[in-house]
Amino acid sequence: MITLTTENFDEHVLHGETPILVDFWAEWCPPCRMIAPILEQIEAEYGDRIRIAKINGDENPEIVERYGVMGFPTLNLYRDGQVVQQIMGARSKRRLLADLSGHL
Secondary structure: OEEEOOOOHHHHHHOOOOOEEEEEEOOOOHHHHHHHHHHHHHHHHHOOOOEEEEEEOOOOHHHHHHOOOOOOOEEEEEEOOEEEEEEEOOOOHHHHHHHHHHHO
16 A cells, blocks of 8 residues: 655656555544555455555645545545545445446
8 A cells, every 4th residue: 555645646646557546544533544454455456456545634734635635534536647536434345346336
């Protein structure tokens, strides 16, 4: 799983060839901790089709503001440098995969 910062965000997210799901999270956020292992499972199973990355929103407020993230966790799916889907809040693995099914 890629750890993003303000410094490497554009390189990994906007210029990558594979779709990337970015998890905007915070240390103090219980739902963020709930979804983390689900994202690891999805990466293990679908890593050839989608990359998974995390960015700590409290430590990188410029990126949070740039993409209008209003709460944590927020999952933005980027394809060709554009947000093609935004998912707010924790989800079960089955529901998350259903939400992403058109992109896998």
